[in-house]
Amino acid sequence: MVLAKVRVRGIYATALSHLFLKHGYRIVQPSEVIAGRLNIGFDNSPPDVTVKDAEDDSVLVIGKPSEAVSAFELLSRSLKFVFRKTSRVEVNSVYLGRVEKVEQGACIVDVGDFKGVLRDCRGLFVNDKIIVGVPKPWWKEGGLVELTWEFRVLGDYVSLIHGKPSIAFSEYIRDRELKNRLSAIALSKLLGSRLGVKFRSSARFADPEDIETEIEALLGEYKKLMEAAKSVETPAKLRTGEFIGLISLTSIAKKILDHERRSVTPTVPGHHELKNLGFSDELDLVENLVGKGCSLNLVGKGLREWVIRKISETKRFRILHYSPVKGVRELTPGFLKIFKLVEGKACIILERVFTSKGVYDGLGVEKLPGDRDLLIIREGSYVVSHNYFRNGNWLGSYINVNTPPELAPGIVKYHDLVVDVIVKPGEGPVLMDLDQLSILKTKEVASEHLYVLAKKVAELIVRKPEAYVCENYWKSEECLALK
Structure with missing residues (x-):
């Protein structure tokens, strides 16, 4: 099937x-x-x-x-x-809602499945009925969903727009002659309807007759929707939108x-990581060589050696920390202090120097200008270790559990697995945020595979924290030998 x-x-x-x-x-x-x-x-x-x-x-x-x-x-x-x-909501879904509250020119609208806010009330009062659309996704669990008067009736090739009588095109429709032909179809079908239209990207490939037929069908659906709004009880969902x-x-x-x-084309190890990091041209070159008869293993090895050499020669690195809770965050950049190959894996220590005051996450220790972080990153490791120093004295370590870092010249990025381990001088390791990861698993934000992996790695760190901590600023190279 x-x-x-x-x-x-x-x-x-x-x-x-x-x-x-x-x-x-x-x-x-x-x-x-x-x-x-x-x-x-x-x-x-x-x-x-x-x-x-x-x-x-x-x-x-x-x-x-x-x-x-x-x-x-x-x-x-x-x-x-x-x-x-x-x-939380379907994009471009359409609802019949009831105005629950009017405040500062905006309406709080109850649509049944959720409550939303309509920024421009246009003279509406409490308990008035109104048809609204959902113009964009809503990722938050709570809060008021953004609503609009300009709801859409979606089709495969076009969407009709209530409240905005204009003609618009997908960004992928660029040909001027095609735009003119599509505009002529829209005008012939919608003139006088006070409806707008947006041509979706698939309209590029459609026969004019198919577009005409769809516009006529959507007009009929629009009229049924408006009639239904007069008779159904409020609140009610009038039309399905799109999952996102x-x-x-x-x-x-x-x-x-x-x-x-x-399984379908020559692909060197790390292809998608390198492509995502901006090395498309290099990948195209070496993989084209495979297509012409060169050994995949040979060209893959050559590309890796080139990347490793470039990493060892790079001084400044951006550090991108991807969190399932807070999104992507760029940390204070690090400067390459030590590069070493350990069992064929690239291992680096980046030195970060802080210029402002604050508090170190998890440690509860004041951060001062001039403090340093020796950030230990090992290729293939599920740990990134922050080791904080002041005047060469160790303040503590924040051991981040994460997916193996993606490492390239000038950039390091990894996905935070939420769980961390804190180690302070004279104290035992403290496991942090396992309950938060468990909640994310329950909500199906984190996969079961990631949950099991993170929990296992965190337990290993707690059992042997010395393997992940660097206490000696002056002999930091020795820290790369730790397992």
Whole structure:
């Protein structure tokens, strides 16, 4: 049985398309490269689900609720070591709500499934009925969801817009002649309706007759919606919108994607990590050599040696800390103090010098200008160790449990697994935030695989904290030999 139609875009497109294909999904609107690699024909049908790159090291899944949820769950199961979140509301869903409160020109509206805020009340009063749309995702658990008068009726090729009589186009529709033809269709069907229209990206591939037919169908649905709003009890959901979810790709998940991609095209180890870090040209060069007969192992080894050499020659590193709770945070940059290969793995110590006052997280120790952090990062390790010093004296260590760092010239990034271990002079190790990670697992933000992994690593640290702590500022190189 063929499942939903999925469109995949971005740097993970080959791996994700292959993953969907082998689970029975139909890949639509593929690029020429993807179609060739997967040996599939060109199918420009509109998708049920779109999967594409997003900010904060994530992929976004959006589409028709049932189909998009299924695709989202498949990716979560297959990639295993991921964080994820879903919008509390369907984007572009339409509700009949009741005004609950009016304050400072805004309305608090009860729509049944949740409560929202309409910023411009336009003379509404308490208990008035109003049709509203949900214009964007809402990731928070609580709070008031943003609402709009300008609700949309979604189709595959177009969306009709109530309250905004204009013509708009997807950013992917750029051809001027095509825009003119589509505009003419919209004007012929919507003139006098006081409705606007936005042409979705799939309109590029549609026959004019199909677009005309869809606009007529959506007009009929719009009229039914407006009639239903007169008779149904408030509050009520009048029209379904789109599911939207984000899956945060850890370095472990990217290795799973490497394996998926390798089954259809030459792929060196660390492909998706390096691609995400901006090394597309280098990857294209070496993987093209494999396509011309060179050994994958040989070119992969050569690329790795080049990356390692560049890391050893780099002085300043950005440090990106990805948290499932707080998002991405860029830490005070570090300067390479020590580089060493230990059993073939790159190990570095970055020195960070603080310029402002504060308090060290977890330690409860005052932070002063001039304090230093020796940040120990080992390739392949599930730990990043912060070791704080003042005038060469050890203040304590904050041992962060995380996915293996992604390391490249000038940049280090990792996904925080929430759990940490604190070690202070003269005191035993203290495990932090395991309860918070447990809550994230219960809420299905953190996968079971990540929870088990983080708990196991934290327990190892607590049993042998000296293996992860660096107490001697002046002999810090010895810390890299610790296991």
